[in-house]
Amino acid sequence: MTDRFGAQRMTVVGLVVAAAGTFVLSALPATLGIAGYIAPNVVITAGYALFQAANNTGVMKDVDQHQRGVVSGLLNLSRNLGLVTGASVMGAVFAFASGASDVAAARPEAVGAGMRFTFAVATLLLGAALVVAGVRRARTR
Numbered sequence: 001m002t003d004r005f006g007a008q009r010m011t012v013v014g015l016v017v018a019a020a021g022t023f024v025l026s027a028l029p030a031t032l033g034i035a036g037y038i039a040p041n042v043v044i045t046a047g048y049a050l051f052q053a054a055n056n057t058g059v060m061k062d063v064d065q066h067q068r069g070v071v072s073g074l075l076n077l078s079r080n081l082g083l084v085t086g087a088s089v090m091g092a093v094f095a096f097a098s099g100a101s102d103v104a105a106a107r108p109e110a111v112g113a114g115m116r117f118t119f120a121v122a123t124l125l126l127g128a129a130l131v132v133a134g135v136r137r138a139r140t141r
Contacts, residue, residue, distance in 0.1 A: 001050065007058035008137050014051025015133060018044050019126035026119035030112050052079070094118040 002010045021044035028036050056075065063071045098114030100106035106114070 002054045002057045007054045007061065008133070008140065010050055010054035011058060012130065012133050012137065014047045014049070014054055015126055015130045017047030018051060019047070019123055019130065021045075021047060022119045022122040022126060026116050026123055090118055090122065093121050 001013075005013075021040040021042075024040040024043070025037070028040070030036075059075055060068065060071065094114045094117075095103055096114075097117035098106050098110045100110050100114075103111070103114075
């Protein structure tokens with residue numbers, strides 16, 4: 001899809017799809033059960049995969065052949081640092097939002113509230129990424 005429709009367009013589509021999944025997780029009631037949790041996660045994963053493929057293509061397309069190894073290594077480092085930092089920060093957001101000092105002993109309602117708040121924050125962060133992608137796209141036109 002990235003090769004067919006372009007890296008910038010697929011970057012935006014990937015972010016929109018991931019944001020849609022996180023929004024659904026932040027808004028859905030717990031009454032939908034396991035399917036109500038798994039389906040949005042599938043959507044998030046598809047959006048993330050599309051974003052990563054497009055982002056990698058966008059970064060690597062203009063890199064000189066002799067610099068591709070270095071740039072690819074830096075791209076992987078930045079992705080891993082983002083994943084580790086994001087997991088840590090979102091874990092802290094969840095702990096804060098659940099309001100429990102020991103999350104393992106938290107009431108189910110607190111865990112649900114923490115999850116919804118955490119995915120709402122993720123939706124806002126993806127929205128910010130969409131703004132950045134939109135500004136970047138507007139500058140290249």
